[in-house]
Amino acid sequence: MLGKKAHIAVLVSGGGTNLQALIDAEKSGIIKSGEIVLVISNKPGAYALERAKKAGIDIYVTKEESEMLRILDEYNIDLIILAGFLKILSPSFIKKYPNRIINVHPALIPSFCGKGAYGLHVHEQALAYGVKVTGATVHFVNEVPDGGKIIFQKAVNVEEGDTPETLQRRVMEQAEWKLLPMAAEKVAAEIIRGGK
Helix, strand or coil: CCCCCCCCCCEECCCCHHHHHHHHHHHHHCCCCCCEEEECCCCCCHHHHHHHHHHCCCEEECCCCHHHHHHHHCCEEEEEEEEECCCCHHHHHHHHHHCCCEEEEEECCCCCCCCCCCCCCHHHHHHHCCCCEEEEECCCCCCCCCCCCEEEEEEEEEECCCCCHHHHHHHHHHHHHHHHHHHHHHHHHHHHHCCC
């Protein structure tokens, strides 16, 4: 695969801010070993689809895993990035892409993770617990929700008077949008070198 780029698919369910961070990182050369060729959403009206269209990336909408797998196969996808994808993938889906699926989680795993820990819920839990530091984690996806090997983590301070919304925004800006492109480049580079 030398000289080629890893084909990346991004799976989304919502607004696509992490997708935008990936698109921008590819444009600016942070992601140079991979190319986003496909965005799949399980929600028809997801704004992330508009972001993909604007960037000239092919889009598909489907809730069916079998259909997703068919499309991923059709595009010769090497790396799958879950960017706010609010659906747990089945073990059989994950087995088809060992160490080829990465996810960003808005907390420092193993804190505030696992079943039901997504979106604002994570930040609500962090504030309820009273932690002074939270952050984001990019990890490989395995059969255990948020249980795969950690690739990168970045800490973000919790500030006095934070709401789940203000904390979510700070974690995105300071951690998620930086870590996810870095992890995408790292894993894509390893795929190209044949290390994965």
